Amino acid sequence: MNKLKRPLYINVYDELLLQITKGEYPPGSRLPSEPELASKLGVSRSTLRQALVLLQDDGIVRNERGKGNFVIDIAHKQDSIQLERLSNPMHKCHTQAFDRIDVHYRLDEDTNHTRQVLKRDSSTVVALERLYRKGKDLLAYGFTFMSMEVVKSLSLDLHDEDKLLDFLESQVYIQATHGEMEIKFTHTVNLADTKEILLGEEECFLLLESLYGEEEYPIMYNKFYIPQQFAKLKLNITN
Numbered sequence: 388m389n390k391l392k393r394p395l396y397i398n399v400y401d402e403l404l405l406q407i408t409k410g411e412y413p414p415g416s417r418l419p420s421e422p423e424l425a426s427k428l429g430v431s432r433s434t435l436r437q438a439l440v441l442l443q444d445d446g447i448v449r450n451e452r453g454k455g456n457f458v459i460d461i462a463h464k465q466d467s468i469q470l471e472r473l474s475n476p477m478h479k480c481h482t483q484a485f486d487r488i489d490v491h492y493r494l495d496e497d498t499n500h501t502r503q504v505l506k507r508d509s510s511t512v513v514a515l516e517r518l519y520r521k522g523k524d525l526l527a528y529g530f531t532f533m534s535m536e537v538v539k540s541l542s543l544d545l546h547d548e549d550k551l552l553d554f555l556e557s558q559v560y561i562q563a564t565h566g567e568m569e570i571k572f573t574h575t576v577n578l579a580d581t582k583e584i585l586l587g588e589e590e591c592f593l594l595l596e597s598l599y600g601e602e603e604y605p606i607m608y609n610k611f612y613i614p615q616q617f618a619k620l621k622l623n624i625t626n
Contacts, residue, residue: 396437399430403438407447407458414460418448421456446619449482452587459619471622474560476568476594477519482617483526489518490552491579492545494535501532504597506604509534513545516579517555525585528576528612531555537606555607563598563606570594570620576612587614 406412418424425435439456442448448456459482492515495501501512517529538545545551571593576585585591594611 394437395430396434396441399428399434399438400441402428403442404447412458414458416458417454418456418458446482449616451616473563473566473598475556476596477527477529477611477613478556480592480594480611480618480620481519481527481613482619483521485519485521485526487520488552488556489520490548490555491516491518492551493579497534501534504605504608505532505534507534507536509536511535513538515551515555517552518583525583526614526617528578528585529555530610530612532608533606534604541606559598559606563600565599567597567599568594572615573612585612585614587616588612590615592618592620 403418412418419427421432421435421439425432428435439448439450443450443456447459449459450456492513495512495514497505497509497512502508505512511534513531513533513535515531515533517531518525519527519529541554543551543554573591573593574589576588576591578585591612591614594609594613596609596611597605598607598609600606
């Protein structure tokens with residue numbers, strides 16, 4: 388049997404991981420540019436990129452297109468576990484903390500699609516969108532359908548943005564008894580405001596979530612768009 392030679396990019400990976408672990412590049416910091424880093428390590432840019440991809444795959448570094456490579460905050464990364472537990476997946480699967488979440492809503496007539504996802508006929512459907520921001524950047528997007536009957540039964544005030552956002556982000560997960568989730572990958576994000584640009588929108592994980600209470604129909608149906616560069620999806624698997 389021929390002995391396989393250890394690829395050079397693995398050595399580069401190990402060296403960068405050591406530097407990150409030692410605090411030379413602390414959490415949240417930007418790594419040097421690829422030409423500078425390749426020069427420091429004495430390797431080609433193609434070899435460096437292979438090592439960076441591996442660091443990204445392992446959730447140690449994230450790449451922000453046009454900005455560079457950043458060290459992920461390990462403490463925040465550990466929050467990205469237990470996707471199988473009932474709580475807001477956006478805050479478990481997104482590697483960034485948000486400065487602000489904007490919420491908007493509109494009233495729609497029910498359609499075949501809403502009847503399918505909400506599993507009931509509705510007099511009116513409330514369509515809500517959440518825009519997750521950090522500074523000037525839009526880093527994630529959420530879209531929700533709720534029947535007006537559910538909104539009324541929960542006494543939700545659609546005009547009270549703070550309480551509405553608190554319900555969507557946290558309280559509904561306390562009230563819900565169970566949920567269903569499907570994970571997809573998409574290259575298309577349809578924002579209501581076409582002037583808005585989701586960073587990394589060409590490559591997004593799409594989490595389709597239905598939350599249930601005691602009734603047979605969902606309290607709400609959510610669509611969460613998380614750009615791949617900010618995504619950390621992890622499941623606990625037990626016997």
